[in-house]
Amino acid sequence: MFEEFIKERSQIGVRYLPSGTNTENFLSTAAKFHLPFKLLSHQNVIYGYGSGSALFKSSISDNESLIGVSLASDKMQTNAFLSSINLPVAQQAVVPNENTAKEAAERIGYPVVLKPLEEEQGRGVAMNIQNAEELEHEFRRTVQIYPKLILEKQIEGELFRINTFEFKYVRMLRRVPARVIGDGKNTLQNLIIAFNKHPLRNNPGSYTKPIPIDDELNSHLSKSGFNLSSVPSIGQCVQLTPIWKSSRGGHSVDVTDKLHPENIELCERVARSLRLRVTGIDLLSPDATVPWYKNGAVICEVNAKPQIGITNPDAYRQILAQNTGITPKIHLEITNGGKTDKST
Numbered sequence: 001m002f003e004e005f006i007k008e009r010s011q012i013g014v015r016y017l018p019s020g021t022n023t024e025n026f027l028s029t030a031a032k033f034h035l036p037f038k039l040l041s042h043q044n045v046i047y048g049y050g051s052g053s054a055l056f057k058s059s060i061s062d063n064e065s066l067i068g069v070s071l072a073s074d075k076m077q078t079n080a081f082l083s084s085i086n087l088p089v090a091q092q093a094v095v096p097n098e099n100t101a102k103e104a105a106e107r108i109g110y111p112v113v114l115k116p117l118e119e120e121q122g123r124g125v126a127m128n129i130q131n132a133e134e135l136e137h138e139f140r141r142t143v144q145i146y147p148k149l150i151l152e153k154q155i156e157g158e159l160f161r162i163n164t165f166e167f168k169y170v171r172m173l174r175r176v177p178a179r180v181i182g183d184g185k186n187t188l189q190n191l192i193i194a195f196n197k198h199p200l201r202n203n204p205g206s207y208t209k210p211i212p213i214d215d216e217l218n219s220h221l222s223k224s225g226f227n228l229s230s231v232p233s234i235g236q237c238v239q240l241t242p243i244w245k246s247s248r249g250g251h252s253v254d255v256t257d258k259l260h261p262e263n264i265e266l267c268e269r270v271a272r273s274l275r276l277r278v279t280g281i282d283l284l285s286p287d288a289t290v291p292w293y294k295n296g297a298v299i300c301e302v303n304a305k306p307q308i309g310i311t312n313p314d315a316y317r318q319i320l321a322q323n324t325g326i327t328p329k330i331h332l333e334i335t336n337g338g339k340t341d342k343s344t
Contacts, residue, residue, distance in 0.1 A: 018042050022058040022308055029316040035324065048324030058305045061323045065275035072274060072304035075117055075150060085273055087266070088298045090284075091153040101139050102132050104151045111154040114138050116146035127242050128154060155298050157286040159244050161252065162259065163306060163315075164271040164279045166322065169264045171256045171312060172288065178211045178240040178249030182232025188221065189213065189228040192240070195249070208309075211240055211249030252309070255288070262291035270302060278319060280306025 019042050030037045030047055037047045046055050055062040071077050079092045091108045095101035105112045115125040124146045126138040143149060159175040180191040196210035221227055232238050244250040271279045285297035308315050
């Protein structure tokens with residue numbers, strides 16, 4: 001009875017806590033280092049003491065550039081701004097309807113990518129659209145969920161997430177789409193079920209999620225010549241999504257030491273140009289160890305509210321320390337019958 005009562009109270013209490021894995025990890029870090037905090041709403045938390053405190057929304061602090069955050073929240077604005085200062089980006093166009101999308105695709109050249117204007121983490125993205133018929137199908141399907149869409153020239157390469165802090169490079173992750181490796185015995189369905197049991201995919205503090213078994217998965221498998229009953233051969237790799245999506249089982253591999261110095265300078269320049277103290281910059285490149293200007297790499301997006309994840313826990317401490325300042329000294333005087341004790 002007592003355990004059921006605690007479980008019920010916990011479920012009720014969660015409704016009043018701020019949402020998001022970033023906020024959960026910031027709160028945990030603040031508690032660990034005895035930094036006071038106050039919950040202001042489901043999205044906003046204040047950390048620290050008095051004038052040395054800072055207001056946060058996820059990983060955005062009140063010390064961040066309002067204009068930079070505004071630019072980064074709009075993919076078209078970001079693309080246009082970076083292009084205006086001669087930084088590498090893909091050709092892009094807003095497509096309010098099918099006809100505009102087809103005209104833009106003809107101008108940009110197939111293959112193209114269709115994606116929401118105001119989404120992240122790969123949600124709603126349709127890649128490798130080869131012709132007008134495929135574009136029409138994807139547009140009609142996607143616009144029902146995301147009314148504001150953009151069309152972009154597809155650039156071949158891998159997706160890398162580069163984090164900068166205080167305009168300096170700190171980490172790079174290689175985004176790996178959901179995939180399983182065959183053993184010659186198990187069906188794809190059983191391999192996926194086993195894959196989903198990984199502790200990281202069931203950790204509420206992680207943005208890495210299980211692979212959903214649904215129509216989208218079945219459609220992708222069908223295009224690849226598989227179905228859930230298929231038994232991949234030993235060592236055969238079967239990709240389960242066309243692109244990386246954390247919401248569909250994608251994961252990340254830390255490859256911080258693999259970024260070429262010229263690419264580091266590129267990403268630091270992006271952060272400085274947007275005046276953003278914390279960024280998640282998406283670089284699409286055939287090889288991140290090669291300078292961007294030698295292999296056609298481009299900046300896909302800039303996220304001013306990046307998911308920091310649980311693989312780099314010290315980042316939360318660094319960000320809080322940078323924004324909240326030092327613990328203030330308190331001068332205390334106690335008087336009793338004319339005798340005064342002083343302490344600091």
